[in-house]
Amino acid sequence: MWGMGGWTGSDDDESRQTLAYAIARGCSIFDTAWAYGEGRSERLLGEARRAHPHAPMVVATKVPPRNRRWPARPDDAVADVYPADHILASTEASLTNLGLDVIDLQQFHVWSDAWAMDEGWRRGVRAVKEQGLVKAFGISVNRWEPTNGLRALESGLIDSVQVVYNIFDQAAADELFPYCQAHDIAVIARVPFDEGSLTGTLTADSRWPEGDWRNSYFTPERLGETLARVERLQPLLPEDMPLPELALRFILEHPAVTTTIPGMRRVAHVAANVEASDGQPLPVRTVDALKAHRWNRS
Ligand SMILES: NC(=O)c1ccc[n+]([C@@H]2O[C@H](COP(=O)([O-])OP(=O)(O)OC[C@H]3O[C@@H](n4cnc5c(N)ncnc54)[C@H](OP(=O)(O)O)[C@@H]3O)[C@@H](O)[C@H]2O)c1
Numbered sequence: 001m002w003g004m005g006g007w008t009g010s011d012d013d014e015s016r017q018t019l020a021y022a023i024a025r026g027c028s029i030f031d032t033a034w035a036y037g038e039g040r041s042e043r044l045l046g047e048a049r050r051a052h053p054h055a056p057m058v059v060a061t062k063v064p065p066r067n068r069r070w071p072a073r074p075d076d077a078v079a080d081v082y083p084a085d086h087i088l089a090s091t092e093a094s095l096t097n098l099g100l101d102v103i104d105l106q107q108f109h110v111w112s113d114a115w116a117m118d119e120g121w122r123r124g125v126r127a128v129k130e131q132g133l134v135k136a137f138g139i140s141v142n143r144w145e146p147t148n149g150l151r152a153l154e155s156g157l158i159d160s161v162q163v164v165y166n167i168f169d170q171a172a173a174d175e176l177f178p179y180c181q182a183h184d185i186a187v188i189a190r191v192p193f194d195e196g197s198l199t200g201t202l203t204a205d206s207r208w209p210e211g212d213w214r215n216s217y218f219t220p221e222r223l224g225e226t227l228a229r230v231e232r233l234q235p236l237l238p239e240d241m242p243l244p245e246l247a248l249r250f251i252l253e254h255p256a257v258t259t260t261i262p263g264m265r266r267v268a269h270v271a272a273n274v275e276a277s278d279g280q281p282l283p284v285r286t287v288d289a290l291k292a293h294r295w296n297r298s
Contacts, residue, residue: 202223
């Protein structure tokens, strides 16, 4: 639900319709954050949750870093990022935006393992759980740093990790996934379409309105390389399977993956994306071939 909170082209009425449709289709996890429009995305999710109190929904949100620096840097003092009182205050702010009494999954929006041994964040996490404000707590690890969270997982306080994992970004499968499997930690695979490239809808002329962050992700140079890589996937598409479906099925193939959270601003996208949840596996040869399309970035 990042797009709903801040990308250009979002419309709250369309978001409301999309959320209602997703709930009706059985979509069961919704990932927002205070930072997605400073509560805008959370308010939309809260409205939808309250309108469907009996739907099997996991409401997931995130604590922003107190210093508001994305991504985290190892030399940021943890006391400036996640002191216990900030974790509590931010959770209360999110509960207000959501209009709910409890958050199913609260997550750190940034992380650096330089902070793993700090007692402050541990106290904060214990407090929000013990006060019944939060049922589970997770870490959203920085893009392209899937192992930068492993030390924090050893605390035993972390129930889930959210990590970039898709046909291009496969590094999470090296160390993080086996660790999570061994320790019963949920894996939320985020950015399944590489922010849009793995939907096959981008072209060399793709540009976004000024201020849209995708201009800095798909710089002209990176866009060119990305499109060439997307093109090389075409021969691997099984008959009648569009690229977005292949992208989602590749992610869901991995046994460590608990769920994946594609951007969900449009009803048509949700309609297409939930179809990949039918449990049907891809041919083994396709999965093996896709592994060769891994793209190591930093
Ligand atoms: N640090 C963090 O914790 C963090 C960072 C990034 C993302 N996330 C979470 O992960 C979620 C997903 O990532 P994302 O939204 O950034 O990227 P994404 O899911 O990889 O890609 C989103 C893009 O794919 C398009 N799309 C979705 N389904 C489609 C379909 N079936 N066919 C064609 N296009 C489709 C969307 O279109 P529209 O533009 O039309 O909507 C959007 O442009 C976020 O919404 C957020 O909840 C978390």
